[in-house]
Amino acid sequence: MASEIDNSRSGSTTNGESPRCAPHKVALITGITGQDGSYLTEFLLDKGYEVHGLIRRSSNFNTQRINHIYIDPHNAHKARMKLHYADLTDASSLRRWLDTILPDEVYNLAAQSHVAVSFEIPDYTADVVATGALRLLEAVRSHIAATGRNHIRYYQAGSSEMFGSTPPPQSETTPFHPRSPYAASKCAAHWYTVNYREAYGIFACNGILFNHESPRRGENFVTRKITRAVGRIKIGLQSKLFLGNLQASRDWGFAGDYVEAMWMMLQQEKPDDYVVATEDSHTVEEFLQVAFGYVGLNWKAHVEIDKRYFRPTEVDNLKGDASRAKKVLGWKPKVGFEQLVKMMVDEDVELAKREKVLVDAGYMDAQQQP
Ligand code: NDP
Ligand code: GDR
Secondary structure (H helix, E strand, O other), rough: OOOOOOOOOOOOOOOOOOOOOOOOOOOEOOOOOOOOHHHHHHHHHHOOOOOEEEEEEOOOOOOOOOHOOOOOHOOOOOOOOEEOOOOOOOHHHHHHHHHHOOOEEEEEEOOOOOHHHHHHOHHHHHHHHHHHHHHHHHHHHHHHHHHHHOEEEEEEEEEEEHHOOOOOOOOOOOOOOOHHHHHHHHHHHHHHHHHHHHOOEEEEEEEEEOOOEEEOOOOOOOOHHHHHHHHHHHHOOOOOEEEOOOOEEEEOOOOHHHHHHHHHOOOOOOOOOOEEEOOEEEHHHHHHHHHHOOOOHHHHEEEEHHHHOOOOOOOOOEEOOOOOHHHHHOOOOOHHHHHHHHHHHHHHHHHHHHHHHHHHHHOOOOOOOO
């Protein structure tokens, strides 16, 4: 699905709604195939942007979350989202695509983003999350030096995990105390971004985003793992759900709301760092109660604790203070906790129904976990 680029910035616009030479902004997104990348792409396309996404090579297609907005590049005048192969571990690919695409805004969303997995592959996690951000910043810096395009703006996907064991409420001034290789790598990426802003005057922002979820959330994060199980249990495809620590608290928002904050940060006069959060926190157990209760099930009858899902060091309590984002950006979340859980359960019940059709027709094993 990744395509060769159309080098002309004025020749490839819109889904046929605007004139071919209409002025438009160009965004470059790393991590476009992820949860946030897909919502951000929709958001920017709606605003009239031309969106270029960097995708990494995979032995299977990894574009499921953006297939619905993909237009074959052979319809070049219609396709406003374009995909290119690159990798955060490959500096040359980053610089090459910057020079070719000439973006106005760069969103660095790519990451090995699973906290528990980062204990298993710490070296790789640091290479992508920390050094990957540095490679991209350096590519932006050298691209600006070579071209003089100093209006380019950079967004770094920071995380509430950086606060780690520092107690809530957490704001932009709260000290970091990371509790995983992932979180330590995000701290490095955060400070690289601050440093490139201070050293080279690059318009670079850190969004310190608290957990945000959606029906597109990866299936091994706890919220989606729960709502997938609720759907499958309700439809009779599964009976048990194995989880780890149920007492951890998270400030869970909706990913669709959070990508708007990313964009808002890059529209300000000056670059800065912002916490983005709902300011409301719930335990994993509370998530279970709402999700199972919504379809008339008792979570206690289905959930079993499996030690393998506990982490060597846990982050117990995250609850953001998003006053700066509210005041300066005018951002606020639209979807609350219960609405989020119900949205995810609704979608996953429908997904389980479709799976059931495949199981009944003999195309899928009922025990086959997604
Ligand atoms: P996902 O895990 O859904 O998506 C991660 C994206 O990064 C995918 O597109 C993935 O590609 C890509 N990627 C992974 N490794 C590489 C690499 N070496 N080179 C290029 N691309 C790579 O994450 P989210 O969308 O949930 O999160 C987006 C960003 O925000 C991440 O940086 C995450 O750490 C951060 N974040 C997320 C929060 C959340 O609650 N969702 C909260 C705070 C921060 P592929 O599809 O091929 O795997
Ligand atoms: P988190 O999200 O670590 O906060 O990182 P995750 O959903 O993985 O864990 C949240 C909490 O749930 C507990 N938990 C389990 N987690 C998973 N994945 N699987 C289980 O079976 C399970 N049982 C209990 C965890 O211990 C934890 O306390 C997410 C990612 O998106 C990061 O990239 C992002 O930076 C942060 O959110 C903010």
